[in-house]
Amino acid sequence: MNSLKYHAQFQRDKMMDNGPDSSILCRELKWLMEDAVEDHSLFSKMGFENSDEKVKMRVGIEELYNLWKERIEKRRPFQYVVGCEHWRELVLSVQEGVLIPRPETELIVDFVCDVVSKNEDLKRGVWADLGTGSGALAIGIGRALGIGGRVVAADISPVSVAVAAYNVQRYCLQDKIEVREGSWFEPLKDMEGKLAGLVSNPPYIPSKEISGLQAEVGRHEPRVALDGGVDGMDALFHLCDGAALFLKPGGFFAFETNGEQQCRDLVDYMKNKRSESLCNFEIVADFAGIQRFVIGFHH
Amino acid sequence: MYSFLQRTIQTSKIRQICRFSLFLQNLQTTSSQLSHNIIVSNHSYNYGFHQRSIVSQNQFRCFGSESDSITVEGIIANNWNILDEDDGDWKSHAASVAQSIDLIKRRLQWKKLKVRLDLLSAQLTKPDLWDDPVHAGKISREHGSLLGKVKEVNALEQELIEHIDMIKLAREENDEELESESLKALLNMRRNAKEKELEALLSGEHDYCSCYIEVQAGAGGTESMDWASMVMQMYKSWAQRRGYKVIVMEEMAGELAGIKRATIKVDGEFAFGYAKAEIGVHRLVRISPFDSNKRRHTSFAAVAVIPILGDGSTRVQINESDLRIERFRSGGPGGQHANTTDSAVRIIHIPTGITATSQNERSQHMNKASALAVLQSRLDQIEMARQAQLNAQHTQSLTDITWGSQIRSYVLHPYRMVKDLRTNYEVSDPDSVLEGDIDAFILSYLSASLDKDENNG
Numbered sequence: 001m002n003s004l005k006y007h008a009q010f011q012r013d014k015m016m017d018n019g020p021d022s023s024i025l026c027r028e029l030k031w032l033m034e035d036a037v038e039d040h041s042l043f044s045k046m047g048f049e050n051s052d053e054k055v056k057m058r059v060g061i062e063e064l065y066n067l068w069k070e071r072i073e074k075r076r077p078f079q080y081v082v083g084c085e086h087w088r089e090l091v092l093s094v095q096e097g098v099l100i101p102r103p104e105t106e107l108i109v110d111f112v113c114d115v116v117s118k119n120e121d122l123k124r125g126v127w128a129d130l131g132t133g134s135g136a137l138a139i140g141i142g143r144a145l146g147i148g149g150r151v152v153a154a155d156i157s158p159v160s161v162a163v164a165a166y167n168v169q170r171y172c173l174q175d176k177i178e179v180r181e182g183s184w185f186e187p188l189k190d191m192e193g194k195l196a197g198l199v200s201n202p203p204y205i206p207s208k209e210i211s212g213l214q215a216e217v218g219r220h221e222p223r224v225a226l227d228g229g230v231d232g233m234d235a236l237f238h239l240c241d242g243a244a245l246f247l248k249p250g251g252f253f254a255f256e257t258n259g260e261q262q263c264r265d266l267v268d269y270m271k272n273k274r275s276e277s278l279c280n281f282e283i284v285a286d287f288a289g290i291q292r293f294v295i296g297f298h299h
Numbered sequence: 300m301y302s303f304l305q306r307t308i309q310t311s312k313i314r315q316i317c318r319f320s321l322f323l324q325n326l327q328t329t330s331s332q333l334s335h336n337i338i339v340s341n342h343s344y345n346y347g348f349h350q351r352s353i354v355s356q357n358q359f360r361c362f363g364s365e366s367d368s369i370t371v372e373g374i375i376a377n378n379w380n381i382l383d384e385d386d387g388d389w390k391s392h393a394a395s396v397a398q399s400i401d402l403i404k405r406r407l408q409w410k411k412l413k414v415r416l417d418l419l420s421a422q423l424t425k426p427d428l429w430d431d432p433v434h435a436g437k438i439s440r441e442h443g444s445l446l447g448k449v450k451e452v453n454a455l456e457q458e459l460i461e462h463i464d465m466i467k468l469a470r471e472e473n474d475e476e477l478e479s480e481s482l483k484a485l486l487n488m489r490r491n492a493k494e495k496e497l498e499a500l501l502s503g504e505h506d507y508c509s510c511y512i513e514v515q516a517g518a519g520g521t522e523s524m525d526w527a528s529m530v531m532q533m534y535k536s537w538a539q540r541r542g543y544k545v546i547v548m549e550e551m552a553g554e555l556a557g558i559k560r561a562t563i564k565v566d567g568e569f570a571f572g573y574a575k576a577e578i579g580v581h582r583l584v585r586i587s588p589f590d591s592n593k594r595r596h597t598s599f600a601a602v603a604v605i606p607i608l609g610d611g612s613t614r615v616q617i618n619e620s621d622l623r624i625e626r627f628r629s630g631g632p633g634g635q636h637a638n639t640t641d642s643a644v645r646i647i648h649i650p651t652g653i654t655a656t657s658q659n660e661r662s663q664h665m666n667k668a669s670a671l672a673v674l675q676s677r678l679d680q681i682e683m684a685r686q687a688q689l690n691a692q693h694t695q696s697l698t699d700i701t702w703g704s705q706i707r708s709y710v711l712h713p714y715r716m717v718k719d720l721r722t723n724y725e726v727s728d729p730d731s732v733l734e735g736d737i738d739a740f741i742l743s744y745l746s747a748s749l750d751k752d753e754n755n756g
Contacts, residue, residue, distance in 0.1 A: 086661030103663035216638035287626035
């Protein structure tokens with residue numbers, strides 16, 4: 001009966017804020033089980049094999065039940081519940097205090113792959129991912145770079161730095177990716193004019209919208225990774241200024257934004273204030289058709 | 300570090316499945332559909348093909364006349380009595396092998412195959428062949444594969460005749476040792492030839508491929524959507540029993556129950572060769588559980604099967620610029636505003652309007668990759684149908700299948716029966732069929748479609 005009550009509450013909540021519907025929850029539950037079974041290959045056979053087969057679990061049934069209750073009752077993001085997010089071909093460890101990488105952000109890696117496939121110099125250069133969070137972009141880019149290519153991933157949050165470093169290690173990229181703690185360009189003082197590329201998914205949500213966010217986001221994800229100031233552009237403007245200063249000639253940048261308005265404002269800002277160093281601005285939409293990214297080059 | 304994947308809490312504890320499913324039942328309020336996928340049932344395996352009931356064993360009468368010129372045709376014409384393997388009669392073994400060879404030839408469509416082989420050989424000698432390396436590669440691959448089959452059958456014939464000669468010689472010379480050796484060899488051959496009969500059923504160009512199976516509900520609302528999901532479940536179970544890997548590629552759920560349409564990938568050797576026998580419309584007659592007046596309903600579901608071509612085959616080149624990639628079921632501002640585990644992707648091939656979707660992977664990137672694979676196969680299929688009219692019946696897409704092309708009827712009421720309308724093969728236990736026991740239907744269709752007189756086929 002209790003779970004029915006939670007479910008009803010959940011239904012009411014998610015109607016308010018665009019939360020997951022039951023088909024998504026069913027699939028999450030399937031994935032929860034998949035992750036909980038130690039031998040993944042067994043999972044696909046369940047329901048067909050003889051029932052005398054024993055299945056080894058990573059967590060006890062009671063704990064599993066409580067984890068799912070948190071998902072429903074507290075709207076705890078599924079990715080925090082299972083401790084990981086599948087992103088591109090990667091499985092990244094995430095936990096409270098670290099932004100869960102979004103599907104949209106995957107595209108930035110495609111942009112970088114595109115650019116480095118045409119430019120050997122950038123492929124062997126030093127890249128920076130600022131506000132790296134779980135390290136998703138840094139790892140995605142690190143895998144696309146050639147011999148000699150490096151990534152510096154920075155984040156102001158010590159938890160993020162720890163998680164990112166852990167993920168980097170899981171993909172054996174510690175020789176290629178260096179994780180530093182600090183705010184935006186602060187930990188990059190030695191890199192002025194040297195970066196081959198700069199990417200970021202900075203906080204871009206206007207402050208007044210934070211309170212109305214979907215419960216999974218607003219109640220559980222770190223505000224520092226979401227709140228972009230009054231109009232959401234604080235970090236984005238700062239990144240543009242830094243790009244002009246830190247990119248080397250021919251260097252590439254890609255930033256994620258809140259949508260069409262921010263993209264246009266950002267391009268206007270760069271055209272007016274930074275056109276002596278930055279050029280070839282382009283606004284790119286995500287797969288939902290929302291103008292999401294601003295990309296461009298250093299002269 | 301808190302990470303679910305890394306944690307090894309209670310790894311040593313072994314949990315019983317039944318507790319597992321109990322737990323799932325507790326969660327049913329939030330996940331009624333899911334538990335049905337996981338709860339473990341007690342189905343036992345039945346891998347065996349009902350070969351006996353399918354491969355008709357002609358009754359041979361013994362006329363006793365024996366010809367001196369030995370050929371396979373001659374042996375068949377002799378109508379030697381075929382006895383059990385244990386009866387050590389060489390004529391019986393020889394007749395059985397000859398019969399197998401004859402069946403294999405029919406299944407390979409021998410005359411057509413020889414004509415095709417001659418055609419390919421002629422093309423291979425053309426001096427300008429390699430001007431188009433892709434085409435040349437295809438020709439020479441097909442030539443090699445056909446030649447291999449011809450050689451194999453010729454070798455079987457040769458071997459049979461040698462053994463018979465040997466036995467005759469041994470009898471003339473009164474060499475008992477040689478005779479018993481040759482007899483043993485002939486018996487071995489008899490067993491091998493039986494296996495080769497089955498292999499010859501799956502000798503189509505793409506039979507070895509993995510495939511996609513698509514099911515679409517016919518008109519009739521919830522009842523037929525429920526039927527479509529039953530048909531899909533039948534194929535999932537069938538594929539699992541055969542040891543194939545099954546992945547749900549896309550699924551459009553019905554409003555109340557069932558599916559409007561779904562695609563699964565069936566991964567494994569000869570998946571296409573078997574599954575192609577299921578192409579067409581499947582009809583269900585039952586008292587509908589969705590009809591409060593308990594009336595009898597007839598519903599239809601269309602099934603299409605698409606081979607997933609290996610890299611060796613000609614594949615349609617897809618230009619990235621011809622694709623429009625959309626995220627569907629998305630709404631709102633997205634990005635940092637949204638937490639979702641849903642990253643369903645639809646890809647539209649603009650020049651042809653062909654679309655493919657994927658929703659069950661855990662990242663958008665992977666959904667894109669698997670939707671692209673579906674799209675590739677759909678485009679390949681269209682290209683194949685264009686190139687080879689011969690293959691047309693096996694390469695129909697769902698939209699090509701007319702609702703008139705019924706292949707099988709499943710009756711749950713007023714009597715219980717599943718009957719294949721092409722072969723008239725029938726069973727009286729619909730439940731086992733719907734649980735995936737369809738091998739007998741598949742094999743009876745494959746042999747019926749290939750074992751016709753070659754001249755008619």
